Amino acid sequence: MKTTNPVLSRLGQAAERERAAGYAAPGAYGQQPGPYGQPGYGQPAGYGQPAGYGQPGVPQQYPAGPGYPAAPPAVAPMTIDDVVVKTVTLLGITGLMAALAWIMVPAALTMPVWIGSMIIGLVLGLVVSFSRMANPALVVAYAVFEGVFLGMISRTFESFYNGIVLQAVVATFGVFFVMAMLFKARVIRATPKFTRIMIAVMGGLFAVMLINLVLALFGVDTGLRSGGPLAIGFSLVCIVVASLSFILAFHEVEEGVRMGLPQRYSWTAAFGILLSLVWLYIEMLRLLSYFQGDD
Template sequence: MKSSNPVLNRIGAAAQQPRYSVPGQGVPTSYAPGGYPEVVQTGHADVMTLDDVVVKTITLLGLAALSAAVTWTVLPFELLAPVWIAAAVAGLIVGMIISFAQVTNALVMCAYALIEGVFLGAVSRAYNTAFDGIVLQAVIATLGVFLTMAVLYKAKVIRATPKFMRVVIGVTAGLGVVMLVNLAIYLITGSASPLRNGGPLAIGFSLVCIVVAALMFVVNFKQIEDGIAAGLPRKYGWLGAFGLLVELVWMYLEFLRLLSYLQDD
């Protein structure tokens, strides 16, 4: 599961570049590194706004939730594992394409949300079968952390300084590598490593992942804020929504794991 978004990093960088516009026009007249057009807010309606990012985020979350509910309801239990794996691979591929190809197409974003929903529906049903009520607990915990970080960011209790963002993104990238190596070990040996076997080390690792995912919300908030300040076109709001969806999915999965470890004990 992705945890940092290269596209949003470029949005943040775009906000730091010089911007030029033709007076009275909302058209790009310069381009930031990475190919993003820089559009200064000049009264043109087609620019990225916070409200628009919120609407797009709710849209993606709604599609993911709907897809998850349908998967949970109609998918036979014996097909959970293959569908889980297929959706995880498909989501990873589509997510990487969105990130590195700088995709802002609404249909692609919605397709990604639907794929993630299938993945989440299969995973959630499997966990809930083993640990009744765990899904609701994980959802509440995830939303609680997200809202808490949003309030702390808005109140400027946590400030996304350049150093803070570099450190958090670096740690997130490191965790991503560790998780990929851990997955490779599982596929080769067929058994969970100490980081995922439910022991004390696994509990500690999940707690670290949850903390880092929470800090990544702050990074995403800042990158969205920078994109709005740069006056980027409205379509780039999809990237802000995409980044938040990725982080929410990651945190939800880590809460599922952590709660399963604790209940299993």
């Protein structure tokens, strides 16, 4: 099956190779292939099989016993329920690590832990995003470090603006459920054009934020995060794009189920949803802080 989403195309190709490897069997099921393509060197054709082996309508049997490999395993396809369970699991891990970091990390170590967890989370996120195979361990590790990062940034914002974390959490999940309903009702659809535009816009915003972060480390204030009109406008743009990114995440889940990707790819789909939630939450925190005072 074809898809216009490059990420799904890449995962679909990797999944096809994975399924093919799971069903492949060398030679005559563990026997060395004979010369000139003869089946089972030193064995007659159809050795260990019923008469008529290889003929249409005659079922093939897998040899059993010592020295024979097990029958090719079945690869269970992922379902929407798998993605829901994995998403809830990742949210639980992220929330737990955020709470632990908030409570246990000393105030003096807030900034080092903040920066360290942010960098590690960024690296893990890039590795998971560009990986050709689903890797549950990396996805869980991302949730752990992202949770520490969110714990630090949330505690810092809460220390300046009482109640802002709860407001940001409610706003984030409110947007998430609204986008889920819009997607389910097909009000907004992930068409090929929509997907291309979203990927280009998200890539551009990521580049702008990365450049702004580097300049800020050298003391250069671009105004994008200073709380002025430019900062408010930039955060609003980020919130709109982060909200629309849920449409891409939901579409990937839907297409992944339709393509029959293996069950463990549900971790990759859940990672996409978590990524959008984290981005939206951070932008909500920033925007709310702009309306409550100087950042």
